[in-house]
Amino acid sequence: MAELDEILARYTHPETGSLHGAAFVAVDRNGKDLYRGAHGRKRIDPASDKLTLDTVTWIASQSKLVTSVSVLQVVEKGLIGLDDDVRKIVPALKDIQVMTGFEDGEGEPGPGVGRPILEDLQGPITLRQLVTHTSGFCYDAWNPLLQKYSKWAGRTVNMFSGTIEGQLHPLIFQPGTSWSYGPSLDWAGKVIEILTGLTFDEYQQQNIWQPLGAPNTTFFPAKRGLTKEDIMETGQRTEAGTLVPGSSPWLFDCRDSLGGAGLYSTANDYGRLLAALVSGGAPLLSAASLDEMCRPQVGAASDADMRRFITSESPVNSKGWLWTTDPEHHWQDFMEVRQCLCGLNNSEDVVNDKGEPIRRRKGTVNWDGLPNLLWFLDRESGVAATFFTQIMPMDDAISRKVCTELEEALYRIVNNKTKA
Structure with missing residues (x-):
């Protein structure tokens, strides 16, 4: 796991790094850890507290996966x-x-x-x-x-x-x-x-987070006694590429439980969610419901409109970096993806120039969160992972690069285990 540690340490170094903090959790099909680590700081200030796997972070659209699981449950x-x-x-x-x-x-x-x-x-x-x-x-x-x-x-x-x-x-x-x-x-x-008859926060606590033993995820961190200073700070990337203190677009004191973008969670808690899914769904879903959640769902016209959205060069639309082998974001290199009930489904393996799988396999489902978080679920390889940070604007090139490096390093471990 030294290579994964080195990547996170390099990108979060207080003097030479380009992220103030980042966490990465990867689990296998047995629900066991492949990697679990956090590096850097909770805030931009180099003297601030260290980031941990239990630092509460706004996860934005990574909330959608949890809502999809909730939908399949009802x-x-x-x-x-x-x-x-x-x-x-x-x-x-x-x-x-x-x-x-x-x-x-x-x-x-x-x-x-x-x-x-x-x-x-x-x-x-x-x-x-x-x-x-x-x-x-x-x-x-x-x-x-x-x-x-x-x-x-x-x-x-x-x-x-x-x-x-x-x-x-x-x-x-x-x-x-x-x-x-x-x-x-x-x-x-x-x-x-x-x-x-429950608020959505109450529903998730009873049906997702408590069964997983994941105590730190909520739509309402203030009701748990947390303040803004307890939450991972948003870093703003300047045009020069440096990082300065920024502000989150999300209200800290929301009134409603908004399943599309409202959750605050931790890398540890989200890793427990992914561990349940990659190992077959229990205790959250049946195997049949997990299959349904991950398979392509919509017609050709809707999928075509989705692909136009994710391959747009508009800064608010450019989701396509999740599905290219090219960290430099060359638009023509996107693979075909299909919409499922919890994200997008890869149509092919991510391979190198020799045709060898180097990242996620065909059928992987994945999505991200506005401040450059990421999750993926690769049931073929038996691996799932999430990347936690808090950087704006979305689709930050440096965050894309570190995600790619982490994923390739992870799959070297996974592929070597498979060969062994």
């Missing part, structure tokens, strides 16, 4: 089906419409100016659509049409407001006809709240 219990219409369960979604554009004008309220063009839904919004980003929801802070709608409607909340109301606005396409990254998983969490 489906297993017979409380709902993946293809049931959630509008019959969630009153706020009953009359939601699709916005296709604006009439002529600037979009400001008042006589003679443009108004949003809205149409009724032509079918249901299903639970499956919510967890595959095919529901029609899109994050408002990144969508010009929704930003225009918010200005026109006088909305004072958005995706970072910490409330479910901030995730409520028109859809941007008919459910099931396209793909867009947005707050669908927040609404999946709301479905679970209504079905179970």
Whole structure:
């Protein structure tokens, strides 16, 4: 494990490193550790406390995997089906419409100016659509049409407001006809709240974190007696490449349990989640539910729209680095990926120029978190891992590079064990 230690130590060195802190946890198909380590500091200040595997960190969209597991649990219990219409369960979604554009004008309220063009839904919004980003929801802070709608409607909340109301606005396409990254998983969490009578935080504590023996994960760290100083600080990468103290876009004191991006967790806790999944699902899911969660789910048109999103060079859309062998982010080198119920599914092995597998294998599912966190679940190789840091902006080139180095070093260990 010395190579993995060396990589983390090099990138977090207080004088020459480019990350203030980073943790990496990898587990095998028996749920046993392949590696578990943290290096660097909790804050940018070189004199601050050391980062540990139990340092609480905002995990952003790594929350989505936990929500997907929760969804499969309530489906297993017979409380709902993946293809049931959630509008019959969630009153706020009953009359939601699709916005296709604006009439002529600037979009400001008042006589003679443009108004949003809205149409009724032509079918249901299903639970499956919510967890595959095919529901029609899109994050408002990144969508010009929704930003225009918010200005026109006088909305004072958005995706970072910490409330479910901030995730409520028109859809941007008919459910099931396209793909867009947005707050669908927040609404999946709301479905679970209504079905179970628990807040989503209470549901996860009882059905995920307590069974795993993972005590430090919550939507509400302040209710656990933590302050902002207890949370891993956000580092802001400057144009010159240096790191300065930054600020998290997420509210520390959110009102609602938002399953798309709201969790605070630790590398240790998240590693326990991945250990359960890579070893077959227990005690969280049956093997059949795990299979369902990881298989491709959507049609060709939706997958094509998803691939356009992740291969865009826009800084808010460039998710594709997760699925290329090239750490320099050459756009033409992305492999084909498919949307599943918890992330994206690789269509092929990641190989070197000799065709030898050097990273994740075909069928691996994975996703990331806004401040450059990462998780993947490779059931073929029997390995799962997560990388924890807190760097903005997203898709930080240095964070991409360290993730690639860690993954290649990990797979040298995995492949050597396989040969042995």
